[in-house]
Amino acid sequence: METEELIRIKSDKVIDGRARYCPETLLAAKIAFIDLESGQILELLTSAETCKTDVPKWAGAKGHEYLGFTEDSGYYKFYIKKG
Numbered sequence: 001m002e003t004e005e006l007i008r009i010k011s012d013k014v015i016d017g018r019a020r021y022c023p024e025t026l027l028a029a030k031i032a033f034i035d036l037e038s039g040q041i042l043e044l045l046t047s048a049e050t051c052k053t054d055v056p057k058w059a060g061a062k063g064h065e066y067l068g069f070t071e072d073s074g075y076y077k078f079y080i081k082k083g
Contacts, residue, residue, distance in 0.1 A: 001068045001079075009067070009079055011043035012036060018075050022048040026058050029080070033064070036082045041067070044078040051076060 015032050017025030025046045032042055044055065052069065055078045059066040063083035070077045 003068075003070055006068050006070050006077075006079055009041060009043070011079070012040035014043045015045065017044060017046045017048075020046070020048070022046065022050045022054050025051060026054065029055075029058075030062075033062075033082055038082050040082050042080045042082065044080065045075055046078070047075040051078065055080070 013032050013036055015025070015028045017028050020028070025044060025048060029042060029044050036042060044051075055069070056066040059080045065081040065083060067079035067081055069079065
């Protein structure tokens with residue numbers, strides 16, 4: 001998705017992992033997906049640079065749709081649709 005499209009997404013749940021490393025952020029996302037239904041969108045906030053490669057790989061491996069990410073004041077916003 002293009003940045004403008006990502007900015008307009010209405011997330012169903014937001015996880016703030018900016019104070020965590022990427023593996024911890026992905027664990028928080030995994031737990032958050034338990035409460036989401038298929039098709040709902042999770043917004044994952046993190047400052048971990050490694051998540052730029054880890055989040056898309058993780059989402060694909062778990063059967064979720066990785067929509068993309070945006071940068072905002074030193075952190076990233078990842079958007080993932082539950083499969």
